[in-house]
Amino acid sequence: MRILFLHPNFPAQFRHLATVLGQNPKNQVVFGTTSQQGQIAGVNKVIYQPTREPAPQTHQYVRNLEGAVIQGQAVYRMAVDLKKQGFYPDVVYAHSGWGPGLFIKDVFPKSKYYAYFEWFYHAHGSDADFNPDDPLDADAEARIRIKNAAILLDLASCDRALSPTLWQKQQFPKELQSKIKVLHDGVDTNYFQPIPNSKLILSGINLDLSGVDEIITYVARGMEPYRGFPQFMEAVSLIQKRRPNCHIVVVGNDRVAYGKQLPDGKTYKQLMLETLPLDLSRLHFTGLLPYGDYLQVLQASSIHIYLTYPFVLSWSMLEAMATGCLILGSNTAPVKEVIKNGKNGLLVDFFSPTAIADRVDEIFAHRDRMAEIRERARQTIVQKYNLENLLAQHLKWLNS
Structure with missing residues (x-):
């Protein structure tokens, strides 16, 4: 398999997957990220760098979207370079929300695009209005609604979608949930084991x-x-x-x-x-x-x-x-x-x-x-x- 992981952090949710895929010499594993820290054996880490932050004069509701577009542009440039070098992935697997996968179908139209969906934002009924001492105003409600723009673009364009828990999947609009599979990243239970009477x-x-x-x-x-x-x-x-x-x-x-x-x-x-x-x-x-x-x-x-x-x-x-x-x-x-x-x-x-x-x-x-x-x-x-x-x-x- 030729696979391109995309996440601004490294290796984040893709650590275990990237590690096991990198161990197989038949696979070609590339990880696009903004993080300079860390390496995984068998994984070619490629750095992409957004050119700027969202502009101060940008309307507050769409700053998150502008940030996602800027990051998507940086990934686009990185992906074009990879394509020139002869790398064309079978699968692109990106974490949605920050924007790295927004334009990936434009560079690699024949690749499968899979997306990891961690959260869908709501002004009411989950985190935003949970604390009664921190009420929302109209601006906050509108900003939270628009914060889903990049996520919805990913959900529309991806071939497959995944969320780690049922609760997190249930935050997405009901008419779109059928596209999302629930599958947690997993816990290494061989490593995380109890030791009776352990001392600190x-x-x-x-x-x-x-x-x-x-x-x-x-x-x-x-x-x-x-x-x-x-x-x-x-x-x-x-x-x-x-x-x-x-x-x-x-x-x-x-x-x-x-x-x-x-x-x-x-x-x-x-x-x-x-x-x-x-x-x-x-x-x-x-x-x-x-x-x-x-x-x-x-x-x-x-x-x-x-x-x-x-x-x-x-x-x-x-x-x-x-x-x-x-x-x-x-x-x-x-x-x-x-x-x-x-x-x-x-x-x-x-x-x-x-x-x-x-x-x-x-x-x-x-x-x-x-x-x-x-x-x-x-x-x-x-x-x-x-x-x-x-x-x-x-x-x-x-x-x-």
Whole structure:
């Protein structure tokens, strides 16, 4: 197979696919991206570079579309160069939304164009209006509607479409959902495995919690409202008062990956540290971690708290379940697709730090009962999200 992956980040959702395809010398694998970092054996990474950002004078509703068009132009130029060099893909597989696949059918009209659809935006009924303290105005509603323009263009022109979860597929217009297959990227359950009585020692950041019996973990790309960081920190303040021996480990960057930043330039971490009474000797911010250290955090976790708006489901929750973590998750649609309350995890009101703290107390009071929930959490991932099985299905979908 000759395949061209397109994603501004590298390798993103295509890591496992690109890796296994690159291992076969019969395949010719090219990955177009804006990212300079990283390599995969057998994969020819080609950099495309947008010429500019959307213009400041562009109407605010269509800045996302202009950005997608600019990125699509950059990919067009890269694809023309590849064509001149004799590369004509059987399949182009692009992540929709940023715009890399917008013009690919104009360069490679005989190629199959497959697109990965992560999200369809709505002003009401999912993430945008979830927080009652952050109401939408008319401009926000209109901007969100137009934000789907590039996505709809991809959905119209692609030969096949894929979305990782049923919840994410259901965000798309009903009349277009029949084109979208649900197939998750998969979790490496051989790598993400539990180790009974695992101790947490991260020498790289001088963190030794080997003598700690109660470790609560939280993982997110950014410390932000979309992943419930403010509510989590308010719960931490309560938990620390109730449980003097409990330590909290927070993995992730001090940034906003989704949604709005604070208007005064502060980060949400700064705001929480300034406004909440916290014992910093028992609150550990690790930043982003290498995979081995990240795995150790999950293996040593007593309770893993995962909160999210009704939005894209994080890989980290599924990886934590595969590692046998006791998940305390938000009672929101993407989480409920995977976690059944009391069966393979526990659910809690997203907006109630008190309820989160209460469930933490309950979990620590019934550790033996929670062991069964941990085991069923891993079984869920092994049975439904195991990388080996899903990767085989993904390859079949690409080749059929």
